Structure formats: C-alpha cells, structure tokens
Amino acid sequence: MSLRTPLGRVRGSGAAHTGTDHFWRQRLTAVANVPLTIAGIVIVLSLLTRNHAATTQVLGSPPVAIILLLFVLSVTYHMRIGMQVVIEDYVHEDRMKLTLIMLNWFYATAIFVACAFAVLKLSFGV
Amino acid sequence: MADAHTPATRAAARPLSPHLTIYRWPMTMAMSIAHRVTGIGLYIGTLILAWWLIAAASGPNAYANFQAAAGSILGRLILFGYTWALLHHMLGGIRHLIWDNIIGLEPGERDWLARATLFGSVALTVLLWILVYFTGGLR
Numbered sequence: 001m002s003l004r005t006p007l008g009r010v011r012g013s014g015a016a017h018t019g020t021d022h023f024w025r026q027r028l029t030a031v032a033n034v035p036l037t038i039a040g041i042v043i044v045l046s047l048l049t050r051n052h053a054a055t056t057q058v059l060g061s062p063p064v065a066i067i068l069l070l071f072v073l074s075v076t077y078h079m080r081i082g083m084q085v086v087i088e089d090y091v092h093e094d095r096m097k098l099t100l101i102m103l104n105w106f107y108a109t110a111i112f113v114a115c116a117f118a119v120l121k122l123s124f125g126v
Numbered sequence: 127m128a129d130a131h132t133p134a135t136r137a138a139a140r141p142l143s144p145h146l147t148i149y150r151w152p153m154t155m156a157m158s159i160a161h162r163v164t165g166i167g168l169y170i171g172t173l174i175l176a177w178w179l180i181a182a183a184s185g186p187n188a189y190a191n192f193q194a195a196a197g198s199i200l201g202r203l204i205l206f207g208y209t210w211a212l213l214h215h216m217l218g219g220i221r222h223l224i225w226d227n228i229i230g231l232e233p234g235e236r237d238w239l240a241r242a243t244l245f246g247s248v249a250l251t252v253l254l255w256i257l258v259y260f261t262g263g264l265r
Contacts (some may be wrong), residue, residue: 029221030219030222030223031223033216033219034216034219034220037212037216041254045254045257045258045261048258048261048262049261049262050262052182052185052186052190053186053190055182055189056182056183059179059182059253066177075172078174079165079168079169079172082165082169083165083166083169086162086165086166104155111172111173111175111176114176114177114179114180115172115175115179115180115181116182117180118176118179118183119179119183121183121227122179122182122183
C-alpha cells in the first residue's frame with residue numbers, strides 16, 4: 001500500500017501520466033546513436049570495395065551484426081519519437097494526427113524488422 | 127485627430143507581438159530548423175539502409191542491383207546528401223546535449239556552437255567522400 005497522496009502520485013506526470021519519459025528516451029537513444037553511427041560509418045566504408053560474398057561474411061560476423069542490430073534498434077526508436085514530435089507540432093486535427101502517428105509506428109517498426117531480419121539471416125546463414 | 131479613432135488605424139497602431147516572419151534569422155534558428163529537416167531526411171533515408179541490408183541478405187543479384195543504383199549519379203547524390211544529413215544531425219544532437227546541461231547558451235557561445243555544427247558537418251562530409259574515392263569505393 002502506497003502512503004503517497006493522490007496529488008503526490010500525479011505531480012509532474014502531465015495529462016498523459018508519462019511525464020518526461022518521452023524526453024528521456026529521446027536523449028537516451030541520441031547518446032547511443034553517436035558511437036553506433038560512427039561504428040556504422042566505419043563498417044560501410046570498409047565494405048564499399050568488397051563483393052557480395054565478402055560483404056555478407058562481414059555483415060554476418062558477430063561483432064558487426066551486434067553493432068548493426070543495436071544501431072537499427074536505437075535509430076528506429078529515435079526516429080519514431082522524433083517524427084511523432086514533428087507530427088504533433090504541425091498536425092492539429094485529431095483524426096489526421098492519430099492516423100499519421102499510427103503510420104509513423106508502422107513505418108519505424110517495419111524498417112526495424114526488415115533490417116534486423118536481414119542481419120539475422122546473414123548471421124545464421126539460413 | 128478624428129482619423130486616429132477609426133477602427134482601421136487603431137488596429138494598426140496597436141503594438142504587435144513579433145513572429146517568425148518579422149525576425150532576421152539568427153544562426154541558432156536556422157540550425158534548429160536544419161536539425162528538424164535533416165531528421166526528417168534521415169527518417170526517409172533509412173529505406174536505403176533497409177534496402178542495402180535486405181539486398182545483401184537476398185543474394186548476389188539483388189546486391190548487384192543495389193550497387194548499381196547506389197553507384198549511379200543520382201544514387202551518389204542521394205548518398206552524399208544522406209551523409210551530410212547524418213553528420214549534421216549527429217553534430218546538432220551533440221550540441222543539443224551540451225545545451226541540455228546549460229552549457230554554451232550565452233549569446234557568443236550559442237552562435238559559435240551553431241556555426242561549428244554547420245562547418246563541422248560540411249567538412250566531415252567532404253573528408254569522408256574524399257576517403258571513399260581515395261579507397262576506390264563507389265566506382
């Protein structure tokens with residue numbers, strides 16, 4: 001049983017009762033994106049001159065695959081939050097706003113699953 | 127002056143709150159919108175990343191198709207823009223993380239940081255593409 005008053009429980013949470021969660025996750029993924037992006041650029045640079053066979057071998061190797069999976073996870077999360085902020089800033093009609101936020105979820109999730117599936121397929125060589 | 131009390135002139139004489147269209151664009155404002163625009167660009171650009179990975183996972187033919195598209199003039203232009211957007215958004219993000227700590231917000235400092243974002247992203251993009259051509263990639 002909580003001894004906190006009803007006011008104490010909701011204070012700082014805002015109307016959606018999630019408080020600064022959104023802001024925090026935006027920063028968390030932003031910080032994660034910096035080293036992951038630098039690593040991603042290095043991976044892409046090292047693969048530019050290689051043929052398909054060599055590329056798949058590198059992409060499927062554990063360290064590269066893990067970095068790519070983390071990159072895709074963090075980036076798709078970050079871009080979904082970012083695009084939601086953009087939608088909420090410019091679209092004020094409820095039905096259109098909800099539709100776009102849904103499409104935003106679908107798009108970001110689809111990109112994540114597509115990239116993760118490709119990396120896992122290369123890793124496990126099925 | 128009887129004219130001063132007609133509705134039209136009274137409305138014009140009232141002080142107006144300045145809005146976006148009134149201000150001369152300071153560097154920080156331009157970089158703020160650039161951060162958002164590059165973010166939207168990167169959002170769409172993740173399709174290229176997905177295409178690349180799926181092509182690699184699909185086989186040599188699909189990968190050859192991707193390489194042909196990426197190596198074309200249009201492909202290179204898009205990838206060059208994507209590189210700049212990525213680096214600009216990354217440096218802009220680092221600048222925002224610095225500002226989150228209430229550092230670098232004084233008039234001179236914030237303009238310097240905003241300029242550093244732009245020059246840094248352009249310089250890094252050019253350097254990276256020189257490196258790409260130096261190592262013989264995308265030919």
